[in-house]
Amino acid sequence: MTEPTYRLTGAARPARRRLRRPLLAVVAAGAALGLAACANNGSSTTATTSTKTFGVNATGTVHFWARQATDGPAKALVAEFNKTHKKLKIVLHLTPPNDDTSQLATAIRAGDPPDVVGLNDIDVPTFSHENALLNITKYVNALSYKSALSPGHLALATIGNKYFGVPYLADLSVLWYNKTLFKRAGLNPNDPPANYAQILTDAKKINALGGGIHGFSFAGNCQGCLGFTMLPSLWANSTHLISGPLGTQKANVSGDAPLQTMLAAYRTMWANKLVPLNDQTQNGLTWGADFEAGKVGILPGDYGIAAKFTTPAQKAEFADAPLPGVNGSSYSTFDGGDDFVIPAGASNPSGAWEFIKWALAPAQQVQYPSLGDTPVRTDILTPSFAAKNPYDAVALKALAKGSVEYTLAYDAVFNEPGSPWFKMFEDAVYQGNMKGAISEGQSGIQSTLDSVKS
Amino acid sequence: MAPTVATRPATQPQARRRPRSSAQARRNARTGLLLAAPALLFVAVFALYPLFFGAYISLTNWPLVGPYHFIGFSNYSALIHNSVFVESIIFTLKYTAIVTIPIFVVGYGLAVFVRGNRPGSTVFRTLIFLPYIVGLVTESYMAVVELQPTSGSANWLLSKVGLASSSTAWLVHTGLALTAVSILVIWFYAGFAMMMMLAGMQSIPTELYEAAKVDGAGWWTTEWRVTLPQLRRWIALSLIISVVGSLLAFNQFFIMTDGGPGTSTVTVVMSIYDTAFAQMDVGLASAMSIVLVIVVGLVSFLQFRFLREDGD
Numbered sequence: 001m002t003e004p005t006y007r008l009t010g011a012a013r014p015a016r017r018r019l020r021r022p023l024l025a026v027v028a029a030g031a032a033l034g035l036a037a038c039a040n041n042g043s044s045t046t047a048t049t050s051t052k053t054f055g056v057n058a059t060g061t062v063h064f065w066a067r068q069a070t071d072g073p074a075k076a077l078v079a080e081f082n083k084t085h086k087k088l089k090i091v092l093h094l095t096p097p098n099d100d101t102s103q104l105a106t107a108i109r110a111g112d113p114p115d116v117v118g119l120n121d122i123d124v125p126t127f128s129h130e131n132a133l134l135n136i137t138k139y140v141n142a143l144s145y146k147s148a149l150s151p152g153h154l155a156l157a158t159i160g161n162k163y164f165g166v167p168y169l170a171d172l173s174v175l176w177y178n179k180t181l182f183k184r185a186g187l188n189p190n191d192p193p194a195n196y197a198q199i200l201t202d203a204k205k206i207n208a209l210g211g212g213i214h215g216f217s218f219a220g221n222c223q224g225c226l227g228f229t230m231l232p233s234l235w236a237n238s239t240h241l242i243s244g245p246l247g248t249q250k251a252n253v254s255g256d257a258p259l260q261t262m263l264a265a266y267r268t269m270w271a272n273k274l275v276p277l278n279d280q281t282q283n284g285l286t287w288g289a290d291f292e293a294g295k296v297g298i299l300p301g302d303y304g305i306a307a308k309f310t311t312p313a314q315k316a317e318f319a320d321a322p323l324p325g326v327n328g329s330s331y332s333t334f335d336g337g338d339d340f341v342i343p344a345g346a347s348n349p350s351g352a353w354e355f356i357k358w359a360l361a362p363a364q365q366v367q368y369p370s371l372g373d374t375p376v377r378t379d380i381l382t383p384s385f386a387a388k389n390p391y392d393a394v395a396l397k398a399l400a401k402g403s404v405e406y407t408l409a410y411d412a413v414f415n416e417p418g419s420p421w422f423k424m425f426e427d428a429v430y431q432g433n434m435k436g437a438i439s440e441g442q443s444g445i446q447s448t449l450d451s452v453k454s
Numbered sequence: 455m456a457p458t459v460a461t462r463p464a465t466q467p468q469a470r471r472r473p474r475s476s477a478q479a480r481r482n483a484r485t486g487l488l489l490a491a492p493a494l495l496f497v498a499v500f501a502l503y504p505l506f507f508g509a510y511i512s513l514t515n516w517p518l519v520g521p522y523h524f525i526g527f528s529n530y531s532a533l534i535h536n537s538v539f540v541e542s543i544i545f546t547l548k549y550t551a552i553v554t555i556p557i558f559v560v561g562y563g564l565a566v567f568v569r570g571n572r573p574g575s576t577v578f579r580t581l582i583f584l585p586y587i588v589g590l591v592t593e594s595y596m597a598v599v600e601l602q603p604t605s606g607s608a609n610w611l612l613s614k615v616g617l618a619s620s621s622t623a624w625l626v627h628t629g630l631a632l633t634a635v636s637i638l639v640i641w642f643y644a645g646f647a648m649m650m651m652l653a654g655m656q657s658i659p660t661e662l663y664e665a666a667k668v669d670g671a672g673w674w675t676t677e678w679r680v681t682l683p684q685l686r687r688w689i690a691l692s693l694i695i696s697v698v699g700s701l702l703a704f705n706q707f708f709i710m711t712d713g714g715p716g717t718s719t720v721t722v723v724m725s726i727y728d729t730a731f732a733q734m735d736v737g738l739a740s741a742m743s744i745v746l747v748i749v750v751g752l753v754s755f756l757q758f759r760f761l762r763e764d765g766d
């Protein structure tokens with residue numbers, strides 16, 4: 001008699017097959033959704049409505065994305081606008097640091113972009129060159145104050161003669177100095193350094209005061225801070241580290257004499273202990289604290305620390321000046337901050353433009369200094385503005401000569417870990433290897449420009 | 455008299471074990487599927503789909519913004535010549551090798567210390583586990599402040615005992631930075647390892663210890679011959695979690711060294727982050743991620759094989 005055989009029959013085997021099918025279906029559906037989401041939805045990138053009706057008496061809701069790093073003006077503007085405009089409501093969303101571009105890129109890919117974005121101005125070319133932003137040329141040209149808008153901010157939103165954004169707020173770099181320490185060191189407190197030779201001389205005299213006082217300070221482990229405060233001194237000397245049209249850009253490191261002069265000055269200050277030892281590890285978290293405590297004579301830094309100088313004693317002690325050119329022929333500033341952009345496919349571009357125009361009006365622009373930022377219109381600089389905001393008047397005066405390196409690779413070249421800019425700085429200033437630093441800077445920046453995708 | 459064997463009538467079918475009815479089997483299968491469906495869906499949507507989609511992206515030149523094209527395995531061949539990525543793998547493996555054993559040894563030692571019922575054991579367990587609760591991000595920021603050359607407490611304390619100068623710049627020299635980060639991570643993870651070992655130790659039957667005592671085994675022999683073998687699975691799990699965590703290191707290096715000086719402390723995940731969001735090459739970053747998944751999978755598989763108990 002043979003043993004009966006037992007095998008899976010009936011429901012058991014089909015059940016396993018049925019278990020596989022739903023899984024595969026889920027994965028396939030998800031893939032289809034994902035790929036569909038990635039498809040270019042073909043949104044129009046040119047606004048065609050008349051300038052007379054676009055951004056006039058708009059209604060509905062406008063979704064406004066602003067960076068958390070510049071949330072002061074965003075919150076104040078949105079609150080004020082919503083109070084005074086009953087038919088148009090602004091809904092504010094703050095994007096976390098280091099996440100703003102990726103969030104916007106994801107929203108655009110998903111076909112659900114916000115209506116207006118306060119985008120970091122150095123990131124605007126990345127989006128404008130991929131047709132991700134609305135062409136608002138005719139509306140910008142219709143602005144009566146267009147010539148007063150920050151040229152540096154506007155340039156970043158320009159391709160040829162087309163505008164894909166307008167300036168929103170300016171976060172500028174200036175040269176802070178301590179008038180009290182200047183007086184104590186026998187220097188004229190109303191004569192801030194006008195070139196790097198004078199910075200060195202003044203820093204040595206202030207450093208000689210001793211007692212924990214240092215002549216100069218820099219954020220020596222903060223790539224972005226160094227670019228923010230050092231690059232303007234090159235632009236004031238009419239040199240840029242990056243030049244040429246996008247896609248074929250060139251690095252101009254090895255031929256940049258002012259750059260070598262500037263790095264040599266920083267090396268001298270580091271080697272001669274004219275800067276605090278902590279500066280080598282200063283990554284920006286406590287940048288400027290030594291200066292605010294009255295322990296540093298000269299600090300290239302962010303205008304924004306002006307918000308901390310509120311008492312008459314502080315205002316008498318601390319002063320700012322434009323960042324001088326390396327060789328002193330002019331001055332400049334880093335046109336940091338944000339541009340207003342309207343993503344292609346925004347659902348309420350007219351409402352977005354109405355909000356933008358309102359934010360650019362003088363009544364709103366004059367509030368920026370109290371919120372830690374600088375207006376983006378040079379015509380705001382009136383005698384009464386200067387009297388009320390002496391620190392910001394200096395920054396706003398420099399705005400007309402401000403600039404930024406126009407490139408898709410700004411973050412990769414200057415800001416990111418191991419950036420070729422920062423490696424060059426480390427080699428030149430901490431190691432004293434100027435020749436090697438310049439050579440590596442040239443090749444490193446060029447290869448980064450060549451490799452960053454558009 | 456010959457025994458009679460009952461025989462079945464010729465018409466009766468041969469008796470055999472009948473399977474349950476097919477309807478019942480179908481109901482059971484459907485019930486099982488329904489119960490497992492939420493978990494399956496979760497895994498499919500949040501684990502499998504991103505993995506397969508990421509693999510697809512790695513075969514394209516997907517930028518952060520803009521259209522993309524299929525480019526086959528070009529990203530993978532580019533990785534071989536990507537010196538920053540290759541160096542980040544080497545650095546990450548070196549870092550993993552440095553911290554793994556100390557985390558286990560310190561965790562085990564702490565578990566031995568707190569496993570008794572002596573006064574204060576509960577308080578000690580809480581204090582030792584506290585760093586894990588507070589979190590590595592917070593502690594990394596704290597470490598940045600305390601490791602400042604002239605204002606941090608680390609140099610002040612170490613200079614008093616002659617282990618460092620009062621101006622040592624920990625985070626801007628590769629060796630010192632790696633040392634500081636490693637010490638922080640060992641301190642952070644040791645509490646977690648302690649809790650795992652402690653859980654394992656508390657599940658060991660006391661009869662084994664009694665038998666060892668009867669046999670005259672000392673403390674070390676008991677530990678080596680009873681406790682450690684019984685803890686094999688817990689040790690395996692602790693090591694696997696520790697190694698995978700080290701291979702995926704990001705927060706502590708991003709906060710404390712930012713990958714510097716230069717790119718000497720860039721980990722694999724930092725390299726992927728930089729490629730995706732600074733160089734805006736999501737396709738290449740996805741290829742790096744797939745390579746990392748394979749490496750982590752392989753390391754975990756080897757650990758499971760090496761550390762499994764006989765009979766597993």
